[in-house]
Amino acid sequence: MRVKPVAELSRVDELPDLRSSTGSLAQRIHHVLHTAILDLTFPPGTPLRKAELAHRFGVSRAPVTEAIAILAAEGLVEAMPQVTARVTPLSMAALREETFLRCAIEGAVVERLAKTRTDAQLARLGRNLRLQELLVEDGDTRGFFEADEEFHTMLQEFTGLDRLSGFAAQVTLQLHRARQLLLPEARRPTETIVEHGEVLEGIRRQDAPAAVKAMRFHLGQLVPRLKPLEQTYPHYFREG
Amino acid sequence: MRVKPVAELSRVDELPDLRSSTGSLAQRIHHVLHTAILDLTFPPGTPLRKAELAHRFGVSRAPVTEAIAILAAEGLVEAMPQVTARVTPLSMAALREETFLRCAIEGAVVERLAKTRTDAQLARLGRNLRLQELLVEDGDTRGFFEADEEFHTMLQEFTGLDRLSGFAAQVTLQLHRARQLLLPEARRPTETIVEHGEVLEGIRRQDAPAAVKAMRFHLGQLVPRLKPLEQTYPHYFREG
DNA sequence: ACCTGTCAACTGGCATGTCAGTTGACAGGT
DNA sequence: ACCTGTCAACTGACATGCCAGTTGACAGGT
Numbered sequence: 339m340r341v342k343p344v345a346e347l348s349r350v351d352e353l354p355d356l357r358s359s360t361g362s363l364a365q366r367i368h369h370v371l372h373t374a375i376l377d378l379t380f381p382p383g384t385p386l387r388k389a390e391l392a393h394r395f396g397v398s399r400a401p402v403t404e405a406i407a408i409l410a411a412e413g414l415v416e417a418m419p420q421v422t423a424r425v426t427p428l429s430m431a432a433l434r435e436e437t438f439l440r441c442a443i444e445g446a447v448v449e450r451l452a453k454t455r456t457d458a459q460l461a462r463l464g465r466n467l468r469l470q471e472l473l474v475e476d477g478d479t480r481g482f483f484e485a486d487e488e489f490h491t492m493l494q495e496f497t498g499l500d501r502l503s504g505f506a507a508q509v510t511l512q513l514h515r516a517r518q519l520l521l522p523e524a525r526r527p528t529e530t531i532v533e534h535g536e537v538l539e540g541i542r543r544q545d546a547p548a549a550v551k552a553m554r555f556h557l558g559q560l561v562p563r564l565k566p567l568e569q570t571y572p573h574y575f576r577e578g
Numbered sequence: 579m580r581v582k583p584v585a586e587l588s589r590v591d592e593l594p595d596l597r598s599s600t601g602s603l604a605q606r607i608h609h610v611l612h613t614a615i616l617d618l619t620f621p622p623g624t625p626l627r628k629a630e631l632a633h634r635f636g637v638s639r640a641p642v643t644e645a646i647a648i649l650a651a652e653g654l655v656e657a658m659p660q661v662t663a664r665v666t667p668l669s670m671a672a673l674r675e676e677t678f679l680r681c682a683i684e685g686a687v688v689e690r691l692a693k694t695r696t697d698a699q700l701a702r703l704g705r706n707l708r709l710q711e712l713l714v715e716d717g718d719t720r721g722f723f724e725a726d727e728e729f730h731t732m733l734q735e736f737t738g739l740d741r742l743s744g745f746a747a748q749v750t751l752q753l754h755r756a757r758q759l760l761l762p763e764a765r766r767p768t769e770t771i772v773e774h775g776e777v778l779e780g781i782r783r784q785d786a787p788a789a790v791k792a793m794r795f796h797l798g799q800l801v802p803r804l805k806p807l808e809q810t811y812p813h814y815f816r817e818g
Numbered sequence: 819a820c821c822t823g824t825c826a827a828c829t830g831g832c833a834t835g836t837c838a839g840t841t842g843a844c845a846g847g848t
Numbered sequence: 849a850c851c852t853g854t855c856a857a858c859t860g861a862c863a864t865g866c867c868a869g870t871t872g873a874c875a876g877g878t
Contacts, residue, residue, distance in 0.1 A: 362659050362831065364647065388860065398833040400640075403860085407604065407644045408651040419602050420839045420860055435739040442686035443679065450678075499675040509745045602861065628830065638863040643830085660830055660869045 353379075353394065363397055364404035370395075371405055375414050375425050376511065378518045382574040384425040386415060414511060427576040428516055433564050436513040441557050443506050447493050448537060448553045452546035459496045463538050466492060467531065474527045482527050483517075489534055517560075519567055519574075526563070533559065593619075593634060603637055608645035610635075615654050615665050616751065618758045622814040624665040626655060654751060667816040668756055673804050676753040681797050683746050687733050688777060688793045692786035699736045703778050706732060707771065714767045722767050723757075729774055757800075759807055759814075766803070773799065 359366045374380045392399045409415040417423040473481040494503040533556035540549030568575050599606045614620045632639045649655040657663040706729050713722040734743040773796035780789030808815050
C-alpha cells in the first residue's frame, strides 16, 4: 500500500472560502488556485490532485478539472495525460523571456504616456510613489510589493487601453512568482523608489526617450537578482 | 485556389477529424475549435453548444466542456453561466490594444535582432521574402498570408527566446481574426513585401533604430485598414 | 397593438460511475 | 547489490444523469 506524501500539502487547508467570490464553481476554484500559485502558497512542483482538491473545496471533481485545465493553458501547471498535474517549476529561460516581454511592453507604455499623460495621472503616480516611501520606512515589505505592482499597473491603465494590464500579467506569470522569492531582500526597495521616480520624471517632462530608458534600466535591475534564485531555491526550478 | 467562405454557418460540419492530432480528447477538441475560430470557420458570434459539439465529435460533453473553458480563458469565446457560449465578437478597442502590444513586442524583437542576427538567419529571412514575392505573383492570397505570418514568427524565434512567438500569438488573437477579413484585398501584399524588406535591411545593416522604425511603420499600416471592417462586417463586431 | 406573466424546452453546471494508464513497491532472477 | 517483471493502488479521462437557470413562444390582460 502506497503512502501519500503530505509534506508540501500541509498548508493547503488555508485556501480561501469559495463563497467569497462570484461566478461558477469552476471559475471560483480557478481564481483561488491561480492566486495560491502566484503567491507561492502552492510552490512550484506542488501536486494538484483533483479528488483531493474537490474534497477540500467540498465539490465534485468536475469543476476542479475545468479549473486545472485553464491553469494548464495559462502555463501555471503542467499536466500530462494520466499523470498528476503539478505547479510549473520555475525556469531561468522562462524568466528571461518574460523579462524581455515586460521590458517591451512597459517600455512602449511609458513612451506613450510621456505624450499623453494628464496632470491628474501625474498626481496619482506621485501619490503612489510617496506611499511606497512610507511603506519602506515602516518596513512593510509586502505592502511595498503591492504598491510597486500598483505603480506599474497604473502606468498601463493610464494608456487608456484597458486590457493591457491583464495581458501584461498574463505573459509575466513566472516572473511574478520569482519576484515573491525576492521579497525578503531589504536593501532593494530604496533603489526601486529612485528608479520609479526617474521613470515618473521622464513622463512628467514629456521626455519619452528618457522615460523609456529609465524604465528599461529599472526592469533591467531585476535580471542580476534573479540569477541567484536558481542556487537558493533549486527545488523550485526545473531539473532541480 | 479556393477561398473559404467566411459567412457560411452551414459548413460547420467540416470540422477536422479528431484522430489527426495527439493528446487528450479535450486538448484535441480545443485545438480544433481554436483553429476554427481563428480562421473564421466559426465567425464571431457563433454559438458553441456543448451537446451539439459533443455529438459532432462523437464524444461526451465532458471534454467539450474543458475545451470551451480554455477558449473562454483565452478570450476567444464568451461564456456566461447557464447561457450558451459564443465566439467572441470583434471590437475595435480590442484590436487597437492588440496592435499596440504587437508593435511593442515586434519592435523589441527587431531591435534585439539587429544586434544578434547571424548570416544564416538573414539567409532564411531573405528566402522567405522571395517566397512571399512568388506567392503574390501567383495570386495565392492564403499562401502569402501564411508566409507573412512565418516571416514574423521567424523574427521572434531568432531572438532565441522560444516561448516568444507563442506569447505574441496569445495576445493578438482578435487581431489574427480581423486580418483574415483583410485577405481579399489585392493591392496590399506588394506594399507589405517592400516593408518587410525594409525591416530586413535594417536588421542586416545592424541598424536597430532603422529596423524598429521600419517595423513600426509596417505594423502601423494595419490600423487604417482595420477601421472600415466595422462598417463592412457590422455583425462580426460587438453591439452590431 | 403592447406589455406581462407563465410555462415548456433547451442548455449548461455539477455530481458521480467506470475504465484505462501510470506509478512504485516488491519479489525473484542474475 | 542490481536489474527486471509483476501487480495493486492511485489518478485522471471520459461518459452520463440530474437539476437549476435561461430563453422564447404564447396566452391573457390592459
